Amino acid sequence: xSEDAKRHLPLWRRDFPIRWDEDHYVTRRQLAKFLTLxxxxxxxxxxxxxxxxxxxxxxxxxxxxxCAADALGPGESLLFRxxxxxxxxxxxxxxxGALVAFxxxxxxxxxxxxxxxxxxxxxxxxxxxVFACHEGTAGAEPLEGxxxxxxxxxxxxVRQGNVFATGVAL
Ligand code: FES
Numbered sequence: 001x002s003e004d005a006k007r008h009l010p011l012w013r014r015d016f017p018i019r020w021d022e023d024h025y026v027t028r029r030q031l032a033k034f035l036t037l038x039x040x041x042x043x044x045x046x047x048x049x050x051x052x053x054x055x056x057x058x059x060x061x062x063x064x065x066x067c068a069a070d071a072l073g074p075g076e077s078l079l080f081r082x083x084x085x086x087x088x089x090x091x092x093x094x095x096x097g098a099l100v101a102f103x104x105x106x107x108x109x110x111x112x113x114x115x116x117x118x119x120x121x122x123x124x125x126x127x128x129x130v131f132a133c134h135e136g137t138a139g140a141e142p143l144e145g146x147x148x149x150x151x152x153x154x155x156x157x158v159r160q161g162n163v164f165a166t167g168v169a170l
Contacts, residue, residue, distance in 0.1 A: 005033060019148065022072065027087055033080075039063060046123050046163050048148040049092035057079050057169065057170055058137075058155060058167050058168070058169035058170075059167055059168050059169070060155075060166060060167040061082070061083035061166070061167055061168065062083075063157065063164040063165065063166050064082055064083070064099070064165045065162050065163070065164055066078070066079075066082075066091055066106065066156075066160055066163045066165055067091070067162070067163055068161060068162055068163070069123050069158050069162060069163050070161070071123070072091065072092075072093035072099070073093060073098050074095050074096070075077045075093070075094075075095050075117040075120070076092075076095065076115075076117075077090055077092045077093070077114070077115035078090070078091045078092050079091075079092060079104065080101075080150045082101075082154055082165040082168075083165070083167075083168065087103065087105075088103070088104040088105060088112060089101055089102065089104050089114060089154050089165070090103075090104045090113065090114070090116045091101055091154075091156075091163065092118065092133055093120075094120055094133060094134065094135075095113070095117070095120045095136075096120075097140070098123075098134065099156055099163060100135055100153070100156075101134060101142045101153070101154035101156055101165060102122065102131070102133070102139065102151040102152065102153055103139075103151050103152040103154065103168070104151075105151075106126065106129055106147060106151070107142070107147045107148070107149040107150065107151060108124065108126070108127060108145070108146045108147040108148075109126060109127070111125065111127075112124075112127070113131065113151065115133065116130075117130075120133055121143065122140055122151065124145065124147065127145055127146050127158055128144070128145045129142060129144065129145030129146055129147040129149070130142070130143045130144035130145055131151050132145065136153075137153070137169060138150060138168050138169070138170070139151050139169065140153065140154045141154050143163060152168050152169065153168070153169045153170070154168060154169075155164065155168070155169055156165040
């Protein structure tokens with residue numbers, strides 16, 4: 001560009017000279033490919049995260065006696081701590097007679113859940129969260145209120161007339 005032509009350019013063009021002929025254009029096809037690939041990666045990552053979230057994992061800890069096997073009648077519960085003294089848990093003899101145990105720490109904002117005999121469920125009084133309370137391998141799934149994650153299940157073993165906690169499962 002000649003010096004005369006440069007003088008007639010607006011100031012901003014002199015400060016930021018752009019060579020349009022050297023600029024790199026992205027075609028619509030390239031953009032579509034990029035967006036498709038990006039979307040596929042995001043979908044794949046989401047599917048992997050959901051699969052990982054649904055996978056039940058169990059961790060074993062040294063067995064700890066909780067109580068005598070006949071200590072609870074149907075519809076009764078008992079608090080204990082497992083696997084450490086900082087982990088409050090609740091053992092429940094459901095109305096159907098099953099022995100189940102879960103972490104007592106609500107997965108919403110960590111209030112202590114309690115057993116509610118009237119509907120055979122675990123209840124969090126802080127924001128009225130409700131969790132299922134039944135046998136199985138998974139945690140206690142949230143049924144009502146703000147909690148979205150299940151309460152970890154405490155795996156149990158009944159032997160020689162005693163109930164033992166043996167691990168934590170999600
Ligand atoms: S802390 Fe349990 S429902 Fe909010």
